[in-house]
Amino acid sequence: MITLTVKEQPNVPLEAESISPDVTVGLARDAIRALPVYLGKRHCRLDDFFEVDGEASDEIEIHGDAAKVKWIGREMSRGRIHIVGNAGMHLGAYMKGGEIDVTGNVSDWIGAEMKAGLIRVGGNAGGQIGAAYRGSLAGMKGGTIIVGGSAGLEVGMRMKRGVIVVKGPVRDFAGLQMKGGTIFLLSGAEIRTGAWMIRGTIVTLKPVQLLPTFCYACAYNPTFMAIYAKYLRALGVSIPYDAAAGSYLRFTGDTCVPGKGEILTWHAN
Amino acid sequence: MLRIKGGKVYDPANKIDGVVKDICISDGRVVADVQGGKTIDATGMIVFPGGVDIHTHVAGAALNFARAMTPENQRHAVKFLHTSKRRTGIGGPTPTTFATGYLYAGMGYTTVVEAAVPVLSAKHTHEELRDTPIVDKACCVLMANNEIVMDLLEAGEDERAKDVVAWLIWAAKAYGVKAVNPGGVTAWKWGKDAKTLHESIPGYSKVTPARIISSLSKIVDQLGLPHPLHLHCNNLGAPGNVATTLETMKVLENNRAHMAHLQFHSYGGDDWHSMRSEAKTIADYFNVHPNLTADAGAVLFGNSVTITADGPWQHLLYQLTGRKWGNLDVENETGCGIVPYTYKGSNLVNAVQWAVGLELLLLIDDPWRIFLTTDHPNGACFWRYPEIIHLLMNADFRRERVRALPAKALSRIVLADLNRQYSLNEIAIITSAGPARALGLERKGHLGVGADADITIYNQNPDGEHMFRYPRYVLKSGEVVVEEGELRGSPEGREFLVKPAFDPAVEEYLRPVFEQQYTMSFENYPVELERIERAEVRTCS
Numbered sequence: 001m002i003t004l005t006v007k008e009q010p011n012v013p014l015e016a017e018s019i020s021p022d023v024t025v026g027l028a029r030d031a032i033r034a035l036p037v038y039l040g041k042r043h044c045r046l047d048d049f050f051e052v053d054g055e056a057s058d059e060i061e062i063h064g065d066a067a068k069v070k071w072i073g074r075e076m077s078r079g080r081i082h083i084v085g086n087a088g089m090h091l092g093a094y095m096k097g098g099e100i101d102v103t104g105n106v107s108d109w110i111g112a113e114m115k116a117g118l119i120r121v122g123g124n125a126g127g128q129i130g131a132a133y134r135g136s137l138a139g140m141k142g143g144t145i146i147v148g149g150s151a152g153l154e155v156g157m158r159m160k161r162g163v164i165v166v167k168g169p170v171r172d173f174a175g176l177q178m179k180g181g182t183i184f185l186l187s188g189a190e191i192r193t194g195a196w197m198i199r200g201t202i203v204t205l206k207p208v209q210l211l212p213t214f215c216y217a218c219a220y221n222p223t224f225m226a227i228y229a230k231y232l233r234a235l236g237v238s239i240p241y242d243a244a245a246g247s248y249l250r251f252t253g254d255t256c257v258p259g260k261g262e263i264l265t266w267h268a269n
Numbered sequence: 270m271l272r273i274k275g276g277k278v279y280d281p282a283n284k285i286d287g288v289v290k291d292i293c294i295s296d297g298r299v300v301a302d303v304q305g306g307k308t309i310d311a312t313g314m315i316v317f318p319g320g321v322d323i324h325t326h327v328a329g330a331a332l333n334f335a336r337a338m339t340p341e342n343q344r345h346a347v348k349f350l351h352t353s354k355r356r357t358g359i360g361g362p363t364p365t366t367f368a369t370g371y372l373y374a375g376m377g378y379t380t381v382v383e384a385a386v387p388v389l390s391a392k393h394t395h396e397e398l399r400d401t402p403i404v405d406k407a408c409c410v411l412m413a414n415n416e417i418v419m420d421l422l423e424a425g426e427d428e429r430a431k432d433v434v435a436w437l438i439w440a441a442k443a444y445g446v447k448a449v450n451p452g453g454v455t456a457w458k459w460g461k462d463a464k465t466l467h468e469s470i471p472g473y474s475k476v477t478p479a480r481i482i483s484s485l486s487k488i489v490d491q492l493g494l495p496h497p498l499h500l501h502c503n504n505l506g507a508p509g510n511v512a513t514t515l516e517t518m519k520v521l522e523n524n525r526a527h528m529a530h531l532q533f534h535s536y537g538g539d540d541w542h543s544m545r546s547e548a549k550t551i552a553d554y555f556n557v558h559p560n561l562t563a564d565a566g567a568v569l570f571g572n573s574v575t576i577t578a579d580g581p582w583q584h585l586l587y588q589l590t591g592r593k594w595g596n597l598d599v600e601n602e603t604g605c606g607i608v609p610y611t612y613k614g615s616n617l618v619n620a621v622q623w624a625v626g627l628e629l630l631l632l633i634d635d636p637w638r639i640f641l642t643t644d645h646p647n648g649a650c651f652w653r654y655p656e657i658i659h660l661l662m663n664a665d666f667r668r669e670r671v672r673a674l675p676a677k678a679l680s681r682i683v684l685a686d687l688n689r690q691y692s693l694n695e696i697a698i699i700t701s702a703g704p705a706r707a708l709g710l711e712r713k714g715h716l717g718v719g720a721d722a723d724i725t726i727y728n729q730n731p732d733g734e735h736m737f738r739y740p741r742y743v744l745k746s747g748e749v750v751v752e753e754g755e756l757r758g759s760p761e762g763r764e765f766l767v768k769p770a771f772d773p774a775v776e777e778y779l780r781p782v783f784e785q786q787y788t789m790s791f792e793n794y795p796v797e798l799e800r801i802e803r804a805e806v807r808t809c810s
Contacts, residue, residue, distance in 0.1 A: 041351075133340070133341065133344060134340050134341075135338075135339060135340035135341040135593075136340075136341040136344075137341070137592070
């Protein structure tokens, strides 16, 4: 286990993609301390900002407020990062495996273009969760992101595969231009949910304001929901699927693309 | 003063094929002998003249547009962090200016030709070329859709057209004349294209693509430019375009021309489903017409960005891919289109394109007339040239790669039957000596006395890709710039320009045309010579 404790808040966001189990797994303590981080254009050392303890491990624990530390766990493929506190933008971007969990809040672009792995956030998240970076054809292609609190704009923008769960309220454009995958909105979302979605599923437990280009199809209880419910139960998320309790209203769209996506809205009996 | 000792020298221009000899350098040039000075021990190594890229797109407005349009490529590109020896930059399909210089030099290339520059944005191109370090540079100015020239051809004023072309070359501070889809880009402004050579272009009654091609090739020869007309034929990329390409070569009669990225012009078939290679047909004609040179424009599988003045083709490509599309209109001169593209080995069309590039390189007998390019970044990025070299030098490896193509592709290509393997001497010709000769750069592409001391030294390695990707030393004007993959110095390169003769009275003809039709005033239009750092001007007659 490697423990990093924030000792000095950077005055501008710190770029710290070197905080990744793939990097630290083979490194001695001195080498970890000397890992490069970038403060603006300046090359700095990791121990300029963190107390470093432990060595040669693919488990990293971060204590303190890392809200200004960007790119933690970038492209990680193994191990675990446990953050007791907040984390900054691009957490777990391009991630290929392993696990990140954060007890506090995180910023925008977490899990952007990730391929596999698990990100769990106890607090609130910013926008563009699991999204495609500007210009890219596809966002996350696999893995799971679970946010305990609220989330910002463009959640799952252009995502292709994988699961995003947001327990709290979500802002505009959830599932924007979605190409596949599944988004669970446990407390609904603001406007333009599923705009331009081509494929994929948005499941919402609270009714959302639908765009006029979504059409009502049917009320049903898809069998896959039970499978999702079982998978997510293990991660502390409860999804209703029992036909006795209610059913999902299926809306298809976004027909202005034209798309074959769906928004499933839970309707309790 | 420097002596490169004991290397096996490949200098095809001086008929030296793998002879162990010393190369002596003084004041940036190759000399007969030196006394004292430093020595590089090249025993057991291979010594080549520095590479010359005859056709690439590395500077200018279109490149910047492409860079801005494809952030997704930049994010995954190689990063060049700032050090005391180099500036910050990134690689990828459209490297930044400084990175372009580092990447070319790192691969042993020391001269590059930016192949398509409109006069209107030539200032921008020269600014970027100035920031492209190490390599020497030159550029070709776009002329085949210039409406001032076309109006003169319509009126039959060929003599004045010649003066205007000469004036425009000097205004752009260019080295050669480029023709892209003659007439087709002008037609694109009417939403059309020029797919046949003998039909008049929209807006004109007498001007046809054939007329533009034959007039420009004659003008270039009459002006005595060192490099012939640099020609991107009509109908690029389309199945069945072999007929257009052959007809173009016939229209040229005996005038010189350089056929750019010939791979994109050598397809048979009627549509995308029946597309096949016609490299053999093209090579058969080409082999017996010594007035022509060509570069391959080879394709490699992977991610790229297509950038060309051929606006109508880019619109079609956009419709085929459904990806992004950028279109630029350059007033009376040309257009430009940009479409990100990924060549896939599993795609039948891409597989045929991949094969055609290699087939041309193998079927054209004379290496002095076909040169290694990928039409960077259109077919692949320039820093992937070593992959092509390995494919050319090793027939077994090539056949292995052919076997990985879709089964359907094999009946459309002849690559599997070709056993030719390039020798090191032939590689030196297609990467350096040949393009230097076709460009008329007498001090490039060879290691004879008086040549620029642009030299690449490789460790001999049976893996051609590895050998040519990682030179042991690269020297530019006698200075070691790269040593074992590390940048040792970043000197500024020169720029080659030509000054053809023209009647100064032509300005009196051009001025009112400008005032009426251009958004830029006549005085601001030409690139001043003072803007070009380290210009090397060549007068022609």
